[in-house]
Amino acid sequence: SNPNVRCVTCTAPVNIAVIKYWGKTDETRILPTNPSLSVTLGQDELRAKTSVAASSSFTEDRLWLNGIEQSISSPRIQNVLKEIRRRAHKRKSGDSKNDVVLTQHVHIVSENNFPTAAGLASSAAGYACLVFALGKLFGVHGEISDIARQGSGSACRSLYGGYVLWKMGSKEDGSDSHAVQVQPETHWPQMRSLILVVSDQKKHVGSTEGMQTTVQTSDLMEKRIKLVDKRTAEITKAINERDFPTFAKITMQESNQLHAVCLDTYPPIFYMTDTSRLIVRLVHAINDISGKVKVAYTFDAGPNACLYLLEEDVPRVLSLVRHFFPPSKDMKDSSFVTGLKLDEIK
Numbered sequence: 001s002n003p004n005v006r007c008v009t010c011t012a013p014v015n016i017a018v019i020k021y022w023g024k025t026d027e028t029r030i031l032p033t034n035p036s037l038s039v040t041l042g043q044d045e046l047r048a049k050t051s052v053a054a055s056s057s058f059t060e061d062r063l064w065l066n067g068i069e070q071s072i073s074s075p076r077i078q079n080v081l082k083e084i085r086r087r088a089h090k091r092k093s094g095d096s097k098n099d100v101v102l103t104q105h106v107h108i109v110s111e112n113n114f115p116t117a118a119g120l121a122s123s124a125a126g127y128a129c130l131v132f133a134l135g136k137l138f139g140v141h142g143e144i145s146d147i148a149r150q151g152s153g154s155a156c157r158s159l160y161g162g163y164v165l166w167k168m169g170s171k172e173d174g175s176d177s178h179a180v181q182v183q184p185e186t187h188w189p190q191m192r193s194l195i196l197v198v199s200d201q202k203k204h205v206g207s208t209e210g211m212q213t214t215v216q217t218s219d220l221m222e223k224r225i226k227l228v229d230k231r232t233a234e235i236t237k238a239i240n241e242r243d244f245p246t247f248a249k250i251t252m253q254e255s256n257q258l259h260a261v262c263l264d265t266y267p268p269i270f271y272m273t274d275t276s277r278l279i280v281r282l283v284h285a286i287n288d289i290s291g292k293v294k295v296a297y298t299f300d301a302g303p304n305a306c307l308y309l310l311e312e313d314v315p316r317v318l319s320l321v322r323h324f325f326p327p328s329k330d331m332k333d334s335s336f337v338t339g340l341k342l343d344e345i346k
């Protein structure tokens with residue numbers, strides 16, 4: 001309403017990787033040791049919502065996350081702001097009206113509608129949303145997923161819907177390490193995900209520190225990096241052909257390998273809990289009695305599971321999950337699957 005304040009609001013969904021990003025070759029630019037591939041969830045479920053405002057009356061850049069003011073001095077946020085302003089400046093030099101906006105400070109207000117930092121890709125949605133909103137505010141167009149990458153690696157994949165590949169790239173400056181859409185969400189209308197919230201507590205080792213220690217100490221990691229390209233090619237083919245059993249099998253093997261290299265890290269990192277492992281056993285039991293791979297699980301840097309399955313199997317799988325893990329009223333009770341979110345990818 002204030003004519004001197006320009007404001008942009010947008011939302012960005014979470015993405016859950018089926019080929020995992022775990023390890024960097026460049027900590028500052030955030031360049032990965034291997035490509036990764038994810039599915040972006042629906043806009044209405046797990047998402048970040050961010051407003052960015054610029055005004056000549058603002059005296060400094062400021063940031064609020066879920067209603068609480070945070071320091072804006074984190075190098076990642078600073079890198080993102082610097083890069084957006086650099087590109088805006090390059091594009092706009094000579095255009096005096098917009099040059100004025102470039103000198104203005106920004107206020108950023110962001111909220112998640114799900115637990116932050118519980119291994120539910122909150123930083124991915126958050127940085128994707130921030131970069132998209134800033135891009136709109138400053139008139140930066142074209143590829144911006146490489147800017148989101150500098151906020152949180154996996155964030156680059158949340159700028160696209162559907163099935164998204166984060167290409168490693170080969171340039172030292174990281175300019176070709178960005179996301180590309182493999183298939184839009186409409187390509188596989190039957191695909192669904194179920195998020196099983198085992199715990200909404202903060203993860204015990206952050207992904208930045210975790211992957212750093214894995215790269216430094218895990219011998220298995222070297223072997224893993226050699227395997228990822230082949231797996232990425234195979235799952236891309238399965239997605240293109242809508243071959244669910246192959247998609248599901250690779251997804252589970254990838255998740256298991258991520259947690260194997262975490263265990264091989266010294267000191268070891270445990271993201272999965274007993275409840276997580278019970279979910280793994282339940283999924284394999286369902287697949288065994290079905291005589292066919294019907295469901296896949298995948299776990300990130302936390303105990304919560306994401307299940308991928310086809311629409312026709314949702315009622316049966318959901319009732320089995322609810323039978324073995326009756327929803328608890330207390331979300332703080334981490335020993336049970338406490339909340340279920342049916343997220344429709346369409």
Ligand code: PMV
Nearest residue numbers: 017020021152153154300301
């Ligand atoms: O982008 P980060 O630093 O939050 O790392 C995410 C790593 C995993 O979620 C575990 C895997 C992935 O590819 O999203």
